[in-house]
Amino acid sequence: xxxxxxxxxxxxxxxxxxxxxxxxxxxxxxxxxxxxxxxxxxxxxxxxxxxxxxxxxxxxxxxxxx
Numbered sequence: 001x002x003x004x005x006x007x008x009x010x011x012x013x014x015x016x017x018x019x020x021x022x023x024x025x026x027x028x029x030x031x032x033x034x035x036x037x038x039x040x041x042x043x044x045x046x047x048x049x050x051x052x053x054x055x056x057x058x059x060x061x062x063x064x065x066x
Contacts (some may be wrong), residue, residue: 003022010018028034040046055065 006022007015007018028037031037037046058065
């Protein structure tokens, strides 16, 4: 219900960002390593990459860049 409330009260120009954030939450909730990922993020030990690295990897894989 929180998702619907947030989406329903958000300005139209924020709808896509809200959908993306909730999609990430939903995907993390289905990850069997979710607890370890959350712990690493909170401890500051979660591996990070630059946005440029993400784009380069997606391009190598033939995935959309938009």
